[in-house]
Amino acid sequence: MASADGPRRLAKVQPQASATIYAAHRANAREASRMAAEHGDHHRADVERTLATSQLLDFDGRGSGLATEVLGDLAHADRVAVLVPGSDTGLDTYGRFRATALALHGRLTREAPAGTRTAVVAWLGYETPGTVSTAVATTGRAEQAAPRLRDLVRDVRAVAGRHVHLSLLCHSYGSVVCARAAGHLAADDIALLGSPGTGADTAAGLRTGARIWAARGAGDWVGDVPHLSADLLGTTVGFGADPVSPEFGARVFAAGDGGHSDYFAPGSASLANLTRIVLGETRAVTS
Secondary structure, eight states: OOOTTSOOOOOOOOGGGHHHHHHHHHHHHHHHHHHHHHTTOHHHHHHHHHHTTSEEEEEEOSTTOEEEEEEEOGGGOSEEEEEEOOTTOSGGGHHHHHHHHHHHHHHHHHHSOTTOOEEEEEEEOSOOOOSSSSGGGBSHHHHHHHHHHHHHHHHHHHHHOTTOEEEEEEETHHHHHHHHHGGGOOOSEEEEESOSOOSOSSSGGGOOSSEEEEEOOTTOGGGGSOOOOEEETTEEESOOSOTTSTTTOOEEOOOTTOOTTOTTOTTOHHHHHHHHHHHTOGGGOOO
């Protein structure tokens, strides 16, 4: 298996093989938990012990760690949401990322029409940048992550089938990852949440057939970040146009008064609208 810093491709997944793959990665997580405990890292050991009871399409306990967790029956799902996290997300902070997946999965389960089956994929499939780092202001990590996200989407469709309606919900720096991958993704909807920008001037510039949505909570500090892009010593710094601006052309939806980490908060306007997007109830999405 490749390291977190190199090219990474999930094994081709078929529905009948998913149980075997889950079991293999649970075993990897158990072993990682044991090793972390032996080194005195009890927090990391606890996180990995929890993951060892989960449905894992992928797991790598090295470094900051990678994991792809499935909530629900992916093989029989009609509608799937893939969550793409932003900065400062790793196994040590996995609990908060998992909480967003659980909140969405719970609401989807409650609100899905009779006969509609749903699943959520929490994709920690790339090394996220630190919020206080130079990497968070450039596209470098996103460019490394984009091929992995494309592979993940292909694998999800291999399990769930070509018919599945797939939504990408991309938070913060994760929206930069989704934008870099968008042109080659078989996605139906892409939602940009608390996005610092995508590197594109318009939604059309993402070159995807997916519907592009965007939202920002009234209390999100990203609203105060300048939406600029400039070349600095051969590196592009900043991500350009604001995805919630009229000029960008996304379908902007209400996110309430929440802050940068509140898009999946239970009872929030943003979680209600994200649930509608995933379920295809687009006319019910509020703006």
